[in-house]
Amino acid sequence: MADLTTDFLGIKSPNPFWLASAPPTDKEYNVRRAFEAGWGGVVWKTLGSEGPPVVNVNGPRYGVIYGKDRTVLGINNIELITDRDLYTNLEEIKRVKADYPDRAMIVSIMVPCEEQAWKDILPLVEDTGADGIELNFGCPHGMSERGMGAAVGQVPEYIEMVTRWCKQYYSKPVIVKLTPNITDIRKPAAAAKRGGADAVSLINTINSITSVNLDTMSPEPSIDGKGTHGGYCGPAVKPIAMSMVSEIARDPETAGLPISGIGGVTTWRDAAEFITLGCGNVQVCTAAMTYGFKIVQEMISGLSQWMDEKGHTSIADFCGAAVPNTTDWQYLNLNYIAKAKIDQDACISCGRCYAACEDTSHQAISMSADRVFEVIDAECVACNLCVDVCPVENCISMVAMEPGSVDPRTGKTVEKDYANWTTHPNNPAATAAE
């Protein structure tokens, strides 16, 4: 079994699976059970300033998007930061960390954008013995209206400033959690780096309305007939999260900045993908909220098995391995030509590839009277839609054409050399790219 031990910013954990700052990490009871279940670390539910805690809504906090058979694809929430007393949380953190010294314990913090507020809370957190802090600059609802959370995360100057305070008044690693509710994720990441952040974590949740109740005309979750946007998370947000992670990993200004990946990690495979895009570890919430803490066992066994199969001996072995292959559209090889190929033995004749191609793509699949579906190479642009809608895994595949062969669609010989958009002879505007 591969060694899953992770060293993130010098913080050791037995595996790269941390629970994100969220309801599952709200209190000692949960966190102890999470550690017993095998989680490598937790980011404790966000602490606020000393004084009366925030008050949550007393109606539904979550909305949901379902897939087939009510599979949870995405959840949004309108919950705030911890609504428990600061000192109660601090005492619990200290106790749990003392009992689980081998697990990562990160404390999420959100206090007003004033130096004194940070100066006040950081020594208290330091005293718990936790391994680091995560600055919640992402929460998109409730707290942002009070000038915190996403209200800070959307202003790079504030991020830089607060990060600087934290590095000044706290001795251990500082992770800045980024909001995706912004146009260019590289800007806040760069600001965090300038402020001295040891790492960024992303994504926080996405502004969202999951559904509208068509009887009451209220968005869900509905509180006494009114709804508000909440923070969206779960499998549905993974593609957005991975794109943002990759941008930070690739940008020269932020490349090399450690990243803790968050956003829809549900299986070992999701985690592996985030890690290949440059994440040193991952944080999980929705999967645990959907299936319970036990789900980490599959993540551990799956990642370990895959690493063994690939010969990876550590997480660091493949961390960032997909970053060099993540590029801009303009650098994609236009001389690479593929055609869809249908495995007739695997085909169950549902015809979804045909409907998709015929109605919405390139009319490149033929259908015979006895329901045999075949690709018409002369029409196929290899768009992959047929693969995407086929219910049978590996029934349709994209097969690259050999250099030297002739693409029946264009009548041109497939070149073996690389040619991207900026160099392709077919592109009269090539120079405009420069």
Added chain:
Amino acid sequence: MNSPYTPGIAAARLDAEALAENFTDLHAPLDGHEAAVAADRCYFCHDAPCITACPTDIDIPLFIRQIATGTPEAAAKTIFDQNILGGMCARVCPTEDLCEQACVRELAEGKPVEIGRLQRYATDTVMAAGVMPFERAAPTGKKVAVIGAGPAGLSCAHRLAMLGHDVTVYDAMPKPGGLNEYGIAAYKSTDDFAAREVEWLCSIGGIEIKTGMALGEALKLDDVVGCFAATFLAVGLGGVNALSVDGADKDGVEDAVSFIETLRQTDDLSSLPVGRNVVVIGGGMTAVDAAVQSKLLGADNVTIAYRRGRDAMGASRYEQDLAASHGVKLMFNAQPKAIHGNGSAAEIELELTETVDGTLRGTGETVRLPADQIFRAIGQTLTSDGGLELDGRKIAVTGAGRTSRAGVWAGGDCAAGGDDLTVTAVAEGRDAAMDIHATLMGGS
């Protein structure tokens, strides 16, 4: 109180509670959650094979998607558009040979989408609400006769009424419904479903049903044709083929059809006599229905003896397995040779068979089984052809059920062509109605 081991033919072999339990729904209806889960499995295939496999061409992927999106009422409308007896068909169709056999998930996983049960979920929703989702068109002033109130006749009558014609339906039996009412195993049509379906179907208006009017007896085709603009014959197959072996006249030798009919009409299952040792001769659905229900009434030993091999059996493999799971013994390649007994049947002598050069013949080897009650389920025949041309032993038809006589259409089991299935009868009735309509309104 008798028991399964009481000798001879006896009633009340099981107590009332056991009988009631035995004759409840063969398949419990899906509840809302089960239907949602089942509907989610549909792939919404292009030009779906299940539609092609359905004799009534129901748009199955569409109705399943309508269930999945929380609109079973719309799903029912999709079904009824093609098959107004979609409720009964959901219960009695051999889906394992039709839509569900064609389902791509049968090919993919050996587990088709449960189309039949989903159809029942949708149709039950609308019928339970007492909603007739169709309205009649403006009256045409045309009167059409339908002879036979079974699936073909009812389907035809409903479509004609919908199109604005006034329909009079005649039936030989005291109640309408045909085989739905009299000929289907009780556990497939519980809670008087067949009668409720007829009542619901007729709620569209414009349909008058006259029972106790048999063609060739109280009803003459010439008289009917003279009174109506068009006539649709759907009289089914009222006769039962005779068993021509020694001893076939002994007490205890009965028609399976009559047995099923009596069972369907009884108010008291414990009053129905059944043999301790029952042998059913035949290989179709009627044989299975009679055999399984004998077992459910408390018969100790029930055997279906079929003269050909398993593959040739009219009843589907699913029906065969259903019989076997109820403890019915299936005997293949065994044909009746003689029935023995002193006045009443006591034993049946079966000769084993083989097929040589495509011809079935006895091998000479015989076996004897104890048999107090023997059911003939060896096919049914047309009792009155109304003087129309025949194709084989059924009424000859061309196109959408046109007979040799102008103004007379025929469909269902009495007409040549098509399988003798409820769903096929419904399709034929519907299509004949459309042709009658086109003809009456000035078409060809």
